[in-house]
Amino acid sequence: MDERRDPQPGDESPRRPVAAAVTLPPVQQAWSRYATHTLACPACRDIDQRCEESGRLYRAWQAQADAAYRRLRAETA
Secondary structure (H helix, E strand, O other): OOOOOOOOOOOOOOOOOOHHHOOOOHHHHHHHHHHHHHHHOHHHHOOOOOOHHHHHHHHHHHHHHHHHHHHHHHHHO
């Protein structure tokens, strides 16, 4: 027996990516800088090494996240 096959996609035009036109919030930008550095840095990927830049970026992300939380909390109080 032949199994039912899903229909082929139509000739619809593909969706265009929006990311190039969008600016991320500061918290997400800080996390992106930290994650991008950590994934590319050889010292960050080695458990026996320490990377000062990674620590600085992580603390910057934490500060951004804490500030955003305080602002949100003040707005809802």
